[in-house]
Amino acid sequence: MIKFFNRAKGVKGEWQASKYLIDKGYKILEQNYSCSLGEIDIIATLQDYIVFVEVKERDTASYGYPSESVNHKKQSKIRNVASYYLKIHKLYESPCRFDVIEVLAGEVNHIENAF
16 A cells, blocks of 8 residues: 555656656656666656656655655666667767756755756
């Protein structure tokens, strides 16, 4: 039951993040992109950039800000999935960046070039 509740909260946070990005002029290419290496919450484009976005949501900051949970291990996993995505879509020369969107108590904070 707790796993379902956490996933439902995550979906809500990802929806808020996607809406935020669209409102800022991003085009969403993929949501919940997964392969054998892992998953990326949102893959979007803005101008010439491909933007890989990790979304983290929390109700309160009592255990830290959501973005703080995107540690080096998580970053490495996202980079590996992003490399795979770029390879299979033949986007080798495309500039890209890694962003984190934290949703804290319903408020969206977009951290560009987070890692």
